[in-house]
Amino acid sequence: MSEFLSRTSVAPRLRACVALVGASLIFVSAAQAHGSHSHGHGAVRLMMEGAILSATFDVPLESFLGYDYPPQGAAQEEVWRAFTRRLQNPSSWLQPTAEASCQAVRHEVHPDPATLDAKADIPNIVYRAEFRCDRPEALNAVSFTAFFDHPGLKQLRVQLVSPKGRKTVTVRPRFPALTF
Template identity: 30%
Template sequence: MNRLPCLFIASVCLWPLSAAAGEPAAHVHGAASLLVAIDGKNLTLNLESPLNNLVGFEHTPRTEKQKAAVRAMAERLNQPASLFIASPVAACTPLSVKLESPVLEPTKPAGDGHADLDGEFVFRCEHPEALRALEVGLFQAFPRLQRVDAQVAGPRGQSAVRLSPQQRNIAW
């Protein structure tokens, strides 16, 4: 099944919720956005964050320490089961991860401006009817992150919530 139409519909449906969640401006240090779409057995998470939240800088890595920070970020994000914990009864397992950022592509310099990371995390849930919540572990993995504006679209409707290091759970 082609996920593109479902994700497009979810994005269009969630657009009005951005104001309710206090969506961050295009690029706000300390803030990220997370779109959660539940479609059949698939749980799809789309994360957008300034690189500063994840590695502490936004330019092309110049030093070995900065290159190591980029590798560590990619390694953490490529283990989505430790960052996004769905309702255990739903039995969700990671299916795919896609990460896009100029610092991950050596042929495309990030420059010295404001650079982001876009991530797509897809989980397959054996019991999607039991999927009622998601714990977001990004704050522990990336301490510079202070808030995540999350929007959810699924069979139970739409919702929006602002997450913080103290409030890491989304329930629907």
């Protein structure tokens, strides 16, 4: 059999195929070491339970900053400072319709930007915000305000769970609102 393989064009093709599979495995390993994400894309889980609207964003930091490594230089330091200030205001991420009279009551971010190792790559940011709505029955849409300050953010895949049911949609900067 080996004589047949060496006399035909199958052996070079087989070697090329094995090399391609090996290179693919190296690429996948490198991608997994960097984290499972696509720059510019993020995911949001949006839940309405009673009077509480909660949103959990899972987005690569590069989508917000334009880089996903520790800040280098004055310009990147300023981008980082502006981003950390926006983390303190849930309305910088999500804005419920005014008619529902929703107020931010809690927010958190993981990992905490203040505790990140300055020499390590920065992973995805998971940001969670909760709003208490005085008129939850009037909540019929939310606007993803995160697009306004982050041009690197191209789309969010949103999974909505509400008393009206479930739906999954993709929102983009051009149409940043989701209607229930």
